[in-house]
Amino acid sequence: MTHTSKTQSPAAEDTPLKITLIYALIGGLWIIFSDRWAAALVTNPVALTEIQTYKGWFYIMATALLLYLLIKRDMTALQENEDRFRATFEQAAVGIAHVGLEGQWLRVNQKLCDIVGYSREELAQLTFQKITYPDDLEADLEQTQRLLAGEIETYSMEKRYIRRDSSIVWVNLTTSLVREPTGEPKYFIGVVQDISQRKQLEEQYHHSQKMEAIGRLAGGVAHDFNNLLTVINGYSELSLNRLSEADPLQKPIREIQKAGERAARLTSQLLAFSRQQILQPKILDLNEVIAETSLMLKRLIGEDIELVTFTRANLGRVKADPGQIEQVIMNLAVNARDAMPQGGKLTIDLANVELDEEFARRRMEIPPGSYVRLAISDTGVGMDKETQKRIFEPFFTTKGLGKGTGLGLATVYGIVSQSGGSILVYSEPGWGTTFKIYLPWAKEISETVPTSHVPKIYPSPGTETILLVEDESGVRDLVRDTLKEEGYVVLVAGNSAEALRLCHQHPDPIHLLLTDVVMPGLSGHQLAQALLPLRPHLRTLYMSGYTDEAIVQHGVLEAGVAFLHKPFTPQTLTHKVREVLEAPAYTNP
Incomplete structure (x- = not known):
């Protein structure tokens, strides 16, 4: 905190008085005693006159030397103090300024120049009002008036300055007022700390x-x-x-x-x-993904938009769901197309990048390390800062009524985040937009690509007994009716407690537990665990409208878990039920 300065230090005030008193004392003693000694020793008037002349010159030389030594000592001390002050002023880790009562910059250190981007000479032609962000000026002026009125001795506030390059810098400003010995205001002292990174x-x-x-x-x-x-x-x-x-x-x-x-x-x-999708990640070469989607992208964006792609040799592999990555590219391409109604250029660029600690944590909140960067740029209308702050919010759109759901970029954000990456946007009105997606390198260097799988046609109708547990009555009735039409015996429960009771009461085998994941009381996973001692060979098929951490870790199903995602059709349901019933035996998760 900067303190108000009203008077000089006691040492500075006493120095002239000390010199004056010493000079008067020595001069008085010299005159009194030297005249008496001379008169007592010399009786010749001519000789006495010469002696007094030499005595006067001696006095002048002696007092001059004494004054020189005294003044030199104090000047040296003053210079040392000045040097210390200058070093403190210039080498301070914060900006320091002396500001006139009208707001003019009287003296500034280099740190303040670095913060606001102006040189000392340029600042000397400006006032603090000129570079203060308009929304912050009123509060600043109000506090300075309180200082001048003597209501406060110092104040601190967070405010914004407009830098020379027109960018905004957040600072913490502490200001105090220096007064004349008479109490009249002289100038302000401001201490400025850059808090942009914290903000x-x-x-x-x-x-x-x-x-x-x-x-x-x-x-x-x-x-x-x-x-x-x-x-x-x-x-x-x-x-x-x-x-x-x-x-x-x-x-x-x-x-x-x-x-x-x-x-x-x-x-x-x-x-x-919401990052609650079920993912099926694979080791991917994004060069191949871009090559495979290029033809579809050209059809999607139209003939009046030029598609340019840059692939890279030795590109790092990423682990992601290929369908989801394709959706990211498609959504960003559609967004770019809509931003270029008169045509333009869509550029897709791939690169290996190394993110250091500061950039990764400060800009994207992801770990530092090796990443593949997927950059998608357009030459469209661009976006202002306020739009950029909201583009990833669901249902936010700048398109006309009926021309967009507002979920395209929200979907991109969720997929990238769930894949362990991050996304940044760079845009200016009239200069187009660039989305940069950073996906971490995959730890696995290879992965066996599964052969194409033709779904097995399972026999129907079924004859097994199924324990259905679903707390939503509409879904419960639909699943029950569908399974009964296929010939299954269906035991119906609305919650886990009913399911446990039915399992105890039913004397015959139960072949499959078909349960919702999220329910009142025990969850579907907890219910399956509770039934294991009673029915060791019971198979489980989970169904849910969203994932649950008990069966899904970071959106990826654990091995051996059968899952049916809502909404599903009766055909999908019956196919999945038979698939689970006829699959090789596995341990109930």
């Missing part, structure tokens, strides 16, 4: 907290919608299967089914944003 970290933290909260909300909404869509889509398919092709109800029910499928895609995007 950036705070903004990143608040942004991540907001995105996490929105993600939780989106995941919950998707879960509820998926339960509803399971019922809508399921009964639509059952109804269509029971109607003849000529039935007039075929068309409206098909429209219901199509709408349900579109809604299911939207909830899938919400799950991607």
Whole structure:
């Protein structure tokens, strides 16, 4: 904190008085005693006059020497103090300034020049009001008026300066007032500390907290919608299967089914944003991914947009879900296309990069290390800073009504985050946009590519007994009706407690536990564990509208876990049930 200075130090005030008193004392003693000694020793008037003349010159020389020594001593001390002050002023780790009462910069150190980007000469032509961010000026002026009025001795505030290059720098400013000995204001002393990095970290933290909260909300909404869509889509398919092709109800029910499928895609995007999707990661060479999607991208963006791709030899491999990575590229390509209504250029560039600790943690909150950078750039209309702050929020869009869901970039954000990477956006209005995606190098250097798998056609109807546990009545009824039509014996429970009771009471074998994951009381995973001692050979098929950490770690299913994602159709349900029942025996997870 800077303190108010009103008077000189006592030592500085006493120095002139000391010199004066010493000079008067020595001079008085010399005159009194030297005249008496001379008169007593010399009786010749002429000789006495000469002696007094020499005595006067001696006095002048002696006192001059004494004054010189005294003044030199104090000047040396003063210079040392000045040097210490100058060193402190110039080498301080914070900006220091003397500011006139009208706001003019009187004296500044180099650190302050570094903070605001101006030279000393340039600052001398400006006032602090000129470079203060407009929204912060009123509060600053109010505090300076309180200083001048004597209401406070010092004040501190966080404010923004506009740098010479027009960028904004956040500072912590501490200001005090220096007064004349009479009490009149003389000038301000300001101490300026650059807090831009702290502000950036705070903004990143608040942004991540907001995105996490929105993600939780989106995941919950998707879960509820998926339960509803399971019922809508399921009964639509059952109804269509029971109607003849000529039935007039075929068309409206098909429209219901199509709408349900579109809604299911939207909830899938919400799950991607909330990082609750089930991923099937593989070791990928993004060179190959770009090559395979280029033709589709050209069709997607149209003939008036030029597609330019830059692949790299020896590109690091990444571990990600290939379908999800393709969706990231497609979504960003669509976003770029919409930003270039008059045509332009879409550039995709791949590179290996090394992220140091500061850049990785400060800019993206990911570990430092080796990454593959996927940069997608357009020459479109660009975005302002406020838009950039919100582009990854679900349902935020700058497109016209009916021209976008606002989930495209939110989906990209979720997929990249769930894949262990990060995404940055660079844009200016009129200068286009670049999205830079950083995905970590895969630890595995190779992976056997699975051969193409043709789904096995399982015999139907079934005869096994299935314990169905689902707390949503609509989903429960649909699954029960579907399985009964296929010939299965279905034991129905609305929660874990009912399931345990049925398992105890049912004397015959139970072949499959078909359970929701998230339920009141015991979760689906906990229920499966509780049933193991009673039914050691019981197989389990989980179903859910979103993932659960008990069966999913970071969005990747554990080995041996069978999972059916809502919303599902009756056909998907019956196929998955038979797949689990006829699969080789495994330990119930």
